[in-house]
Amino acid sequence: MPPIKVKNSAAAGTNPVPEAVRKARAKIRKGGKPLTRIQREKQDIILDAALEIFSLHGFRGATIDQIADAAGMSKPNLLYYFPSKEIIHKRLIAELLVTWLAPLREMDPDGDPIPEIRSYIRRKLEMARDYPRESRLFANEMLQGAPRTIDMLEGDLKALVDEKAKVLYRWMDEGKIARTDPYHLIFAIWATTQHYADFDVQVRAVLGKGRNGEGRFEDAARFLENLFMTGLGTKRA
Amino acid sequence: MPPIKVKNSAAAGTNPVPEAVRKARAKIRKGGKPLTRIQREKQDIILDAALEIFSLHGFRGATIDQIADAAGMSKPNLLYYFPSKEIIHKRLIAELLVTWLAPLREMDPDGDPIPEIRSYIRRKLEMARDYPRESRLFANEMLQGAPRTIDMLEGDLKALVDEKAKVLYRWMDEGKIARTDPYHLIFAIWATTQHYADFDVQVRAVLGKGRNGEGRFEDAARFLENLFMTGLGTKRA
DNA sequence: AGGATTTTTGACCAGTTGGAAAAACGTTAG
């Protein structure tokens, strides 16, 4: 990390418009409220490119140059929209966590257990199919020990899972699903669905030419539904 | 990547012993056969340290300095034992793939299906517990699109899985296990077991203080055995 | 149009990184 540079405040006279001051002003304004349409668009392009690169190489392995390249602009230009690599990453992670947990949040405590769980699995698998980059970004974070995410994991995530685990326990008590460990059930659903995003290369390599069209997601959906639904059938208690 | 530098051959006179030549000779010898005990020991230390660092930061994110540090030696000293970062990584991946697939290889076609699959799951979970770094190294490779592993995936790995899939199909035909997709069954076993190594932070965060001692692996073993064995019970076909 | 503002660029900088060279060090066989 380069040393923190103290920005020389505009102590000079009231010349036409000192460059450094103008620049500073622009950045400060962005820290404020408005944010024009173009700025939002460019930021979106950058975030999309950054997602691509970060999800592939992790935080340390990704370079601003790569991201700028993927976003079709120069490095200084990118840095005009975001003050640093770290900030971009933080934004991505924050956005990710919201959408990533939506399916679990939507599992309805008052719904019918089997259909609720079934559709949770389906939605999670659809996310792996439609948002593999987000999945890999998250996986990268986890692999590195979640340095920038640990608070969220121990806070919101744990709270959410605890809450849903209680619902699952209740469903078990009511005899609507087989008795099992709800935490590890959730882990298993996460693991199996995200596997199709994170280990996509391996899946495609193993399935080979014949099967690797879009078919693998259909097959996976059928298999996982079968696996978990059989496992949750009440006929075995 | 730095440009390949042509080594200026020892065209000079026969001075006492030109340094560059000596160094080159030493490296060449290592390329040959013998390899002393000390050399093997140091190389092992380096490989162990490299596994630690690579598994945490991925190839690009890891630096030789970090690895050297973890191995308790200086960077040039490390580079005395291995010619480059890339070579170290290759060695690790190669070693990994052998041990990593051992459990699947050991699944006996002539054994009893249910116990065979059960003990495969158990061994895979034990590997996640005992060799989490190897698991994460592999996961990192996959996330990056397996640039250094794709051949192996499409070759040996695919062949092995195809072979075992055939065995599973036979067991299904013989009515010994429920009919299901053997490929996705294997994927599910990989995903769920490796999850406990790769996403360890998340698992511990969610389970919280109370449960995260070594208990989680016992619980996981019970859960997964239950899940897969119920799913494979023949009573439903 | 013309001035102000926003966006883009090119040059640059300091710190890091992978790696090379060579000299210094240690050990052991003669």
Add this chain to the structure above:
DNA sequence: CTAACGTTTTTCCAACTGGTCAAAAATCCT
């Protein structure tokens, strides 16, 4: 003791990295 060998350290370098800065270019507003 010392020459030869293997090992380790010091020094160095070129490329890369995250990031700055001032000026140029494009855009916006009236």
